[in-house]
Amino acid sequence: MEVTHAKRLAALRTELANTGLDGFLIPRNDEFLGEYVPPSGERLAWISGFTGSAGMAIVLPERAAIFTDGRYTTQVAAQTDPALWERRHLTEQPPADWLAEHAAGRRIGYDPWLHPQAQIDKLAASGAMLVPLVVNPLDAAWSGRPAAPRGLAAPQPLEYAGRDAAEKRAEMAAVLRKAGEDSAILADPHSIAWLLNIRGGDLDHTPLALGFALLRSDASVDLFMDAAKLDERVRAHLGNAVVVHPVAALPAILTGLAGQAVRIDMDTTPIWFAATLREAGATLRPGEDPCRLPRACKNPAEQAGARAAHHRDALALARFLCWFSSHASAGGETEISAAGRLLAFRRELPLFRAESFPAISGAGENGAIVHYRATEASNRPIRANECYLIDSGGQFTDGTTDVTRTLWTGPGAPPPDLVERYTRVLRGHVALATLRFPQGVAGPHIDAVARAPLWQAGLDYDHGTGHGVGSFLSVHEGPVSISRAARPIPVQAGMILSDEPGFYLPGAYGIRIENLLLAREAPAQPGQARPFLEFETLTLAPYDRRLIDVALLTPAERGWVDAYQARVLAEIGPDLEAPVRAWLEQACAPL
Structure with missing residues (x-):
C-alpha cells in the first residue's frame, strides 16, 4: 500500500511542478459535492488510501496532510502511511490553519468543480494564493481512472x-x-x-x-x-x-x-x-x-412509505437478531459473514433495492471505529463474550432505513463497565426519543439531551447525535442535523432524523444505539403557550436486554423501553415465522 500511494503522490507532485503550482487541494467529494461518490470520483482514496466518506487532503512539494473528523480518527491512522501524510482533525486542526502555517503566500491549486464558494472563501483566509484550475492535476496523474457512471434513471x-x-x-x-x-x-x-x-x-x-x-x-x-x-x-x-x-x-x-x-x-x-x-x-x-x-419535510405519502419500509425492515432485523443469538458465541462467523447474513434477510423483502450504506459490522475493538467498514484485510472472527456493533440500513422504493444495535455475543455475562456505559447510551437515546420541544428549536439545541447521561459520568462521543434521512434517497440528508456543530435550522414536522448516541473505547469496543424518528406536531397541553413538536419512533428492533442495567434507569425510562419492546412484538410478531417469533417474545419481555 505504502509503495503504491507514495508513487501516486510523487506523480501528483510532478504534475504540480509542471504547472508551476506549490500545492493542491483534494476534497473527498466529486463535482456533486455529495457524501457518496462513484469510483471515478474517489480521488482522495486513490491518492491516500483513506476510504472514509468525509475529509480533505492538501499536498505541497515537501509535505502533505489529510484532514478527517472524529468518526474517522482510527480509520485514517490505519489506512494512510504516516511517512507520507500528517493526520489532522478536520475541526480542531482545520485545513485553513495548516495552510496559514505552511503555505501562506504560496500558489495552491484547486479544481473549481470540487469546492463550493464558502469552502474556498474559508481556505483563502489562510493567506495562501488559491488558483482555480481548468485541468485537475490529480486526474492527469490518475492512469486507469474509471469512467463516469451511466446508470439508468x-x-x-x-x-x-x-x-x-x-x-x-x-x-x-x-x-x-x-x-x-x-x-x-x-x-x-x-x-x-x-x-x-x-x-x-x-x-x-x-x-x-x-x-x-x-x-x-x-x-x-x-x-x-x-x-x-x-x-x-x-x-x-x-x-x-x-x-x-x-x-x-x-x-x-x-x-x-x-x-x-x-x-x-x-x-x-x-x-x-x-x-x-x-x-x-x-x-x-x-x-x-x-x-x-x-424535500426534508416528508408529505403524508412519504411518511406512510417510511412506516411501511421500517415495518418490513424490522422483519429482516428480527430474523438476523434471532440468528445472531444462536451463532454469535459458537464461532465460525466473521464481521463480513454477519453483515452478509443481514443483507440476505433484507433481500428477501418486497421493494428492497439496496443497502442504504455499506454496513458497519464491527466486533470488539473494531466497533470502536465509528464508521468502520470490514474488508478482507481487516475482517475478523466474531468471538464469544465480546461486544458487536451492527449499523446498517436498506433502500426501499417507499423509504430509507438506518438502524444500529449493539449486541453481546455471550454466553457469559457482559462486564459491569460495559453494561453501565451501554445503559447510559440507552438513557440518552430514550431522552431524545421522548423529547417534546417548541417549534423553532433546532438540532444543536437538542443535541445535549442525548449526551447528558454520558456527561454525568465524564463520557462523550465525537460525532453528531442525529442526521436527516431521505425518502428513497440519501441516508444522510440535510438541512437539519442534531449536532453541536450543525447550523441552527429548526426541526419541522415531517422530517425524519436519526437518534444515535454512542460511546467508544478505542482498542476495546464501541456502543451505538440508533432509531429513526419522525418529527410531528405534539398534542396541545392545557395552558400551552406555543406549538410543540414530538417524535414518532419508526425503527422496530429490540435492544439487547443483557446490556441494560435496570437499576440505572428511571421509572419513566424503564416504562418507555418496556412499551417500545412490546410495540415491536405486537407490530412485527404476527408476520414472523414461529421460531423467530418465539425468540422475539423473549427478547421483548419486560425489563
Whole structure:
C-alpha cells in the first residue's frame, strides 16, 4: 500500500511542478459535492488510501496532510502511511490553519468543480494564493481512472412520491418569482430526484441519477445529464417542460442568463457555477437550494412509505437478531459473514433495492471505529463474550432505513463497565426519543439531551447525535442535523432524523444505539403557550436486554423501553415465522 500511494503522490507532485503550482487541494467529494461518490470520483482514496466518506487532503512539494473528523480518527491512522501524510482533525486542526502555517503566500491549486464558494472563501483566509484550475492535476496523474457512471434513471411512482413533479416545479417556481429571481441552479442530484420524481443507478447505495439542473421561474427545467441515463419511459415522465442537455452544454446555457437574477446555494454548488455566471453578466442571488427544505419535510405519502419500509425492515432485523443469538458465541462467523447474513434477510423483502450504506459490522475493538467498514484485510472472527456493533440500513422504493444495535455475543455475562456505559447510551437515546420541544428549536439545541447521561459520568462521543434521512434517497440528508456543530435550522414536522448516541473505547469496543424518528406536531397541553413538536419512533428492533442495567434507569425510562419492546412484538410478531417469533417474545419481555 505504502509503495503504491507514495508513487501516486510523487506523480501528483510532478504534475504540480509542471504547472508551476506549490500545492493542491483534494476534497473527498466529486463535482456533486455529495457524501457518496462513484469510483471515478474517489480521488482522495486513490491518492491516500483513506476510504472514509468525509475529509480533505492538501499536498505541497515537501509535505502533505489529510484532514478527517472524529468518526474517522482510527480509520485514517490505519489506512494512510504516516511517512507520507500528517493526520489532522478536520475541526480542531482545520485545513485553513495548516495552510496559514505552511503555505501562506504560496500558489495552491484547486479544481473549481470540487469546492463550493464558502469552502474556498474559508481556505483563502489562510493567506495562501488559491488558483482555480481548468485541468485537475490529480486526474492527469490518475492512469486507469474509471469512467463516469451511466446508470439508468427511473420514475418514482406517485404513490410513493406523494406529489406530482409538475406540482413541485410550479411551487418552487413560485418561490423564485416571489424572491424576484429568474432561475435557480440545482447542483444537488438529490434535489433533482425530488423535484422531478426520478431515481437513478449511478451510486451503489443512494438512488441518484447524477446531473445538474436549472429551474426557471416559469416552472421549466433544463436538465444537464448524460442522455444514456434517460430512456423513452423517463423522458415521457419528465414531459416537455424538462429539456435535456449534455453536461457540456452548461457553459452556453449559463452564458444565456446574462442580466438575469440567478439563485445559487454557495454551500452546495461548485464554485465553477458562480464564476461562470459572473463572467456571463448574471446577477447572483446567494440563497438556499429551494428544494432542500421541502424535500426534508416528508408529505403524508412519504411518511406512510417510511412506516411501511421500517415495518418490513424490522422483519429482516428480527430474523438476523434471532440468528445472531444462536451463532454469535459458537464461532465460525466473521464481521463480513454477519453483515452478509443481514443483507440476505433484507433481500428477501418486497421493494428492497439496496443497502442504504455499506454496513458497519464491527466486533470488539473494531466497533470502536465509528464508521468502520470490514474488508478482507481487516475482517475478523466474531468471538464469544465480546461486544458487536451492527449499523446498517436498506433502500426501499417507499423509504430509507438506518438502524444500529449493539449486541453481546455471550454466553457469559457482559462486564459491569460495559453494561453501565451501554445503559447510559440507552438513557440518552430514550431522552431524545421522548423529547417534546417548541417549534423553532433546532438540532444543536437538542443535541445535549442525548449526551447528558454520558456527561454525568465524564463520557462523550465525537460525532453528531442525529442526521436527516431521505425518502428513497440519501441516508444522510440535510438541512437539519442534531449536532453541536450543525447550523441552527429548526426541526419541522415531517422530517425524519436519526437518534444515535454512542460511546467508544478505542482498542476495546464501541456502543451505538440508533432509531429513526419522525418529527410531528405534539398534542396541545392545557395552558400551552406555543406549538410543540414530538417524535414518532419508526425503527422496530429490540435492544439487547443483557446490556441494560435496570437499576440505572428511571421509572419513566424503564416504562418507555418496556412499551417500545412490546410495540415491536405486537407490530412485527404476527408476520414472523414461529421460531423467530418465539425468540422475539423473549427478547421483548419486560425489563
